[in-house]
Amino acid sequence: MTGHKIITIGREFGSGGHEIGQKLADRLGIPLYDNRLVSMAAEELGVKTEDAERVDESSLNTFVTGYTVTPGMYTEFINAASYIPSFDTEVYRKQAEIIKSLAEKGPCVIVGRCADYVLKDRDDCINVFICADKADRKKRIMELYGLNERKAADRIRKTDKERRYYYEVHTGQDWGSIRSHQMLFNVSMLGIDRIVEILAMMYNA
Template sequence: MSKKTIVTIGREFGSGGREIGMRLSKRLGIPLYDKNLVSMAAEKLEISEDTAKEVDESTLNKFLATYLISPAEYVSYMNNEEFMPPLSDQMFQVQSQIIEELADRGSCIIVGRCADYVLRDRDGVISVFVHAEKADKIRRIMEVYHLSEKKAAERMKKIDKQRENYYDRYTGNEWGSIDSHKLLLNSSVLGIEKAVDVLYDLYMGEQNR
């Protein structure tokens, strides 16, 4: 029986991080969890998937304006049974529980959702952050979402800021830094397929340890 090895992928918008995860999933024959974590969390919370999407990692800013607290305060009130946390915090807690359950189940790839932080105390976790040059990210966003260069740049800036806020809020760590992730990959330098090769080799090395 193979070891449980989890690959967590943080990514800048437009860097190709999700595509890297999808290709790696296909090559390794292990599941990838990304947006499907939203529907899984919605089911546990007994809310609609549309509502869950409103408090997912890329749409959190409006909630931060009302519920901005430190990670230590977050842990404190989550342990207070008399306090009902905002839905955004409930979503994070439930998604974290799901991530733990998926990691217990077997090898997989998890994109975003602070999975690297949630699984930080586990062995067999390969934590990677994918970034890319600005021009390459804008070009990819233009192609994927059929946007003008200006609109693509605006969307990239907005979503990256939202992801940064989400990560910083729930982990207290710096999004995209080498201190927060075990490996940083520049998809502009490596290309998508080479990045997949790097992660494949790391995964196989972990399996053979």
């Protein structure tokens, strides 16, 4: 074991997961990879970034958002490979290749993109999932995007549904579950700075 050098962060929308990733990367002096992975994948695939963005962490976006999908239905969709558009799969696979390459090159923080699953065979990877109470998430989204309470709640539901579906389709694991992640952190209980401090301590241990 070479020591923990890669930290992957899954997150609920509005939980502050991206901010945690950015603060952690800045504190440790290592790169942060988030939506940059989309443009990197698009460049290697020879497609427009905006086309890749349409399927980034929102696999089957148009299909899913048109239906009410219950947790029990995810397994059925995961097993039905024909539902997954080939372009979605192509972008995911290319991002996975890039994530593995970046992990080989050196320490980094990776936000989203199923990075915890992609790097599951590495023993130098810490993977965490960031959550927060619904009220705090709603308040954060209202402030960040200038939305009213109803629109913020709708955006949270939609984005969480997309992220869950994307993760579970590509990994076959439960999004946000302790069975799928090494650690879960609740921002409402610990705060962003405290979580950054804990992860930095683990990284340096």
